[in-house]
Amino acid sequence: MTEKLQLVVSNRRHFILGATAAATLLSLPKLGFAEDNGWKAAMEGLVGSSEADANRVSIELPEIAENGNTVPFSVAVESPMTDEDHVKAVHVFATGNPRPDIGSFMFTPANGVADASSRMRLGRTQDIVAVAEMSNGQVFMATQTVKVTIGGCGG
Amino acid sequence: MKIKSLVISAATVALASTAYIGLSVAFDDDSHDWGDYQVEDRRSGYTYRSAETRALQDDEFENPGMVGVDHGAELWNIAEGSEGKACADCHGDASESMAKVGATYPKFNAASSKPINVEQRINLCRVENMGAEPFKYESGEMLNMTAFVKNQSLGEPVNVVIDGEMAPFFEKGKEFYYERRGQLDMACSHCHEDNEGNMIRADHLSQGQINGFPTYRFKWQKLGSVHRRFRGCNKNIRATPYKYGSDEYVNLELYLTWRGRGLPIETPAVRN
Amino acid sequence: MAKVKPRVKVPKKASVGDVVTIKTLISHKMETGLRKDKETGELIPRDIISAFEAKFNGATVFSMNLHAGISANPFVSFPMKVTEAGEFEFIWNADGEKTYSKKAKLKVA
Numbered sequence: 001m002t003e004k005l006q007l008v009v010s011n012r013r014h015f016i017l018g019a020t021a022a023a024t025l026l027s028l029p030k031l032g033f034a035e036d037n038g039w040k041a042a043m044e045g046l047v048g049s050s051e052a053d054a055n056r057v058s059i060e061l062p063e064i065a066e067n068g069n070t071v072p073f074s075v076a077v078e079s080p081m082t083d084e085d086h087v088k089a090v091h092v093f094a095t096g097n098p099r100p101d102i103g104s105f106m107f108t109p110a111n112g113v114a115d116a117s118s119r120m121r122l123g124r125t126q127d128i129v130a131v132a133e134m135s136n137g138q139v140f141m142a143t144q145t146v147k148v149t150i151g152g153c154g155g
Numbered sequence: 156m157k158i159k160s161l162v163i164s165a166a167t168v169a170l171a172s173t174a175y176i177g178l179s180v181a182f183d184d185d186s187h188d189w190g191d192y193q194v195e196d197r198r199s200g201y202t203y204r205s206a207e208t209r210a211l212q213d214d215e216f217e218n219p220g221m222v223g224v225d226h227g228a229e230l231w232n233i234a235e236g237s238e239g240k241a242c243a244d245c246h247g248d249a250s251e252s253m254a255k256v257g258a259t260y261p262k263f264n265a266a267s268s269k270p271i272n273v274e275q276r277i278n279l280c281r282v283e284n285m286g287a288e289p290f291k292y293e294s295g296e297m298l299n300m301t302a303f304v305k306n307q308s309l310g311e312p313v314n315v316v317i318d319g320e321m322a323p324f325f326e327k328g329k330e331f332y333y334e335r336r337g338q339l340d341m342a343c344s345h346c347h348e349d350n351e352g353n354m355i356r357a358d359h360l361s362q363g364q365i366n367g368f369p370t371y372r373f374k375w376q377k378l379g380s381v382h383r384r385f386r387g388c389n390k391n392i393r394a395t396p397y398k399y400g401s402d403e404y405v406n407l408e409l410y411l412t413w414r415g416r417g418l419p420i421e422t423p424a425v426r427n
Numbered sequence: 428m429a430k431v432k433p434r435v436k437v438p439k440k441a442s443v444g445d446v447v448t449i450k451t452l453i454s455h456k457m458e459t460g461l462r463k464d465k466e467t468g469e470l471i472p473r474d475i476i477s478a479f480e481a482k483f484n485g486a487t488v489f490s491m492n493l494h495a496g497i498s499a500n501p502f503v504s505f506p507m508k509v510t511e512a513g514e515f516e517f518i519w520n521a522d523g524e525k526t527y528s529k530k531a532k533l534k535v536a
């Protein structure tokens with residue numbers, strides 16, 4: 001399947017009426033994936049750094065989300081989940097939302113394995129970052145791109 | 156055909172002002188075996204949705220509309236009104252008394268000499284048999300109770316009577332479906348019959364089947380009635396929507412239910 | 428669905444050593460605090476479930492901090508390694524110091 005360019009017009013462009021919408025479309029595509037909406041600061045606040053090795057943690061999202069209001073996702077970390085060596089938390093950030101924070105899953109050895117699922121809201125196509133905090137202080141991260149189509153005719 | 160596609164692109168441009176627009180990869184999947192979700196050429200809206208969305212509907216727990224069904228099940232047993240009766244006092248166990256019922260509405264109501272839908276049947280019961288206040292049409296209680304009743308027919312093929320005293324109402328519903336309306340001068344059929352399967356903005360146009368209502372839409376982030384959907388469609392083509400529970404919409408609901416004959420009740424369906 | 432209702436799914440029975448999946452869902456609009464009232468133009472105040480906690484026999488086994496970026500009617504699922512029979516308690520904290528909870532038993536075969 002070839003990927004097609006995706007154009008996203010923000011809701012804030014409410015004031016632009018039908019006739020100019022087509023012109024707006026042509027001038028809009030702004031696909032910045034390396035952007036920072038504050039997620040780096042949020043990550044630093046939680047784990048002390050905004051950088052980490054891409055290792056052991058993974059985040060799963062649909063390739064294309066049909067509607068940004070409900071995007072199912074799951075995170076998983078490779079870990080023995082023992083008292084000595086386990087995952088303490090996985091923090092999830094959306095790099096293109098008005099606010100970066102999605103949620104933090106806090107694990108204990110009682111979980112046996114470190115995986116969890118939820119559903120997030122995404123304002124547009126963007127990268128999602130998952131950051132794993134291990135019991136020995138190590139931090140790992142993973143990123144995943146998700147395309148968001150704001151579909152759904154009819155109010 | 157040229158005129159039709161012009162109309163659709165005009166609509167697309169007009170719609171762009173109020174919402175996001177996008178081009179995306181279409182999942183054209185005509186060869187797929189959709190099992191119960193397709194009867195002859197009739198395809199449920201389920202078949203137009205992504206694997207993730209379908210998975211959310213399929214899982215009885217993960218389906219977000221099921222919270223409403225749960226609430227409906229509670230309401231079923233709560234006595235209300237001057238008669239001090241609950242639904243259960245007359246109808247007992249809904250899984251028996253309401254099995255298949257949701258698949259046969261709208262039905263003719265002799266007292267008002269016209270068809271009524273499940274929502275209206277519930278309110279008739281509340282007013283006449285319970286002596287209770289009717290539920291407001293799009294209220295949480297009404298949606299949840301309707302979803303609960305229809306969920307008792309989950310998987311049951313839609314089968315609605317359209318002849319005899321129902322015939323004139325069916326004809327009116329059909330007329331509505333093919334009648335142009337609104338500033339965009341479009342009929343239901345322009346999108347859901349002529350362009351079914353094509354993209355409108357970022358969305359895959361479905362046949363507009365209604366076998367899953369009340370439906371949990373991500374866009375609404377809650378359950379909504381089929382009349383809410385009709386109103387949304389009508390507003391999109393810049394037409395004045397009719398009232399919830401209006402004769403026009405009940406007739407249209409009757410006609411559309413027939414268009415989906417044989418498709419399974421999916422309430423609560425999950426759509427985008 | 429103004430009424431806040433929790434749902435949980437815990438396997439009825441499990442064996443010691445199994446890792447089972449616990450699923451939870453609570454009806455809640457998760458109002459972001461970023462939307463404006465269409466008529467008045469005023470910001471609609473934030474009203475979200477901000478924390479979730481799962482206890483088993485009194486001990487916290489899993490928890491989550493939720494932000495407005497979590498979808499309406501928050502769904503959370505997590506694993507649990509079965510060591511003994513017991514009772515789960517699930518607690519959701521919402522803005523305005525509101526708390527919702529639900530219990531569920533886990534039997535060991």
